[in-house]
Amino acid sequence: MGEMKHDNSTRAWNELGEEWFELAQTGESRIHFIMPYMLAKLGNVAGAKILDLGCGEGGYSRALAEKDADVTAVDCSEPAILYAAGQAEKQGLSIQHYIRNSNDLFGIEDGSFDIVLCSMMLMDCEDFEGTVREAARVLKPRGRLYASVLHPCFDGNHDTGIGRQGNGIDRQVVVMNYFEPKTWEAPLWRGKTPVVWRHRTMEDYVKTFVGAGLTIVDLDEPRATDKQAKMSVQLAWLQKIPLYLFWELRK
Numbered sequence: 678m679g680e681m682k683h684d685n686s687t688r689a690w691n692e693l694g695e696e697w698f699e700l701a702q703t704g705e706s707r708i709h710f711i712m713p714y715m716l717a718k719l720g721n722v723a724g725a726k727i728l729d730l731g732c733g734e735g736g737y738s739r740a741l742a743e744k745d746a747d748v749t750a751v752d753c754s755e756p757a758i759l760y761a762a763g764q765a766e767k768q769g770l771s772i773q774h775y776i777r778n779s780n781d782l783f784g785i786e787d788g789s790f791d792i793v794l795c796s797m798m799l800m801d802c803e804d805f806e807g808t809v810r811e812a813a814r815v816l817k818p819r820g821r822l823y824a825s826v827l828h829p830c831f832d833g834n835h836d837t838g839i840g841r842q843g844n845g846i847d848r849q850v851v852v853m854n855y856f857e858p859k860t861w862e863a864p865l866w867r868g869k870t871p872v873v874w875r876h877r878t879m880e881d882y883v884k885t886f887v888g889a890g891l892t893i894v895d896l897d898e899p900r901a902t903d904k905q906a907k908m909s910v911q912l913a914w915l916q917k918i919p920l921y922l923f924w925e926l927r928k
């Protein structure tokens with residue numbers, strides 16, 4: 678059995694530890710916008726074998742297991758996996774958990790999943806190519822990869838790359854350097870501990886998916902519904918500028 682190789686994403690997320698769990702479970706855009714959207718896209722998952730890659734605190738894994746999917750959850754962060762496993766146990770959900778770098782899913786067989794879910798993690802991992810290669814490897818033929826990432830055109834390094842200007846509903850995004858910088862360190866929104874952030878261009882994403890033999894079935898730039906927009910100015914602004922990108926890919 679192999680041993681997980683650390684890189685700067687796995688180190689940063691391990692050091693972040695528990696800070697992420699509270700942010701994830703109270704973050705308005707994740708709870709009311711990003712997560713319901715992805716779960717609706719996944720639809721009826723009863724009986725499906727799903728790998729939640731970069732599962733974090735495990736919210737998606739639990740939601741999918743509650744819908745009778747057969748879920749395996751993987752993350753590079755030991756605190757995240759311990760927390761996710763504890764929560765699953767408390768709720769009586771049977772989910773398998775592994776601590777792995779997403780670029781080396783040792784112990785997980787080729788062609789074993791109907792669906793690989795990568796929610797908001799492909800912009801974080803250091804080895805993106807290796808991660809997509811592994812996701813493709815563990816998918817069954819014609820299996821689906823559902824992925825979301827912060828939108829690379831409208832989010833990035835706020836000091837020197839892609840900045841937010843102004844406040845409220847008329848806030849603007851100013852793109853200063855789309856191609857640079859590629860990585861930087863900063864806390865998560867409302868967080869304290871610095872984590873490694875990464876910017877990948879649309880071209881990086883698409884060429885890597887295609888290079889791994891995946892076919893793009895769909896791409897969405899989700900926008901807030903009127904109901905979501907009524908919740909806050911932050912969510913209302915998401916009717917103007919997309920926060921993230923969603924892909925459905927087929928092996």
Ligand SMILES: C[S@@+](CC[C@H](N)C(=O)[O-])C[C@H]1O[C@@H](n2cnc3c(N)ncnc32)[C@H](O)[C@@H]1O
Pocket residue numbers: 686687690691701730731732733734736751752753754757777778779780795796797798801802803804
């Ligand atoms: C922004 S969080 C998203 C968590 C979860 N998917 C969600 O949407 O709530 C990113 C997650 O990716 C994990 N991650 C980052 N780099 C990774 C890597 N190389 N291998 C495995 N997991 C990684 C982090 O530990 C973290 O849990």
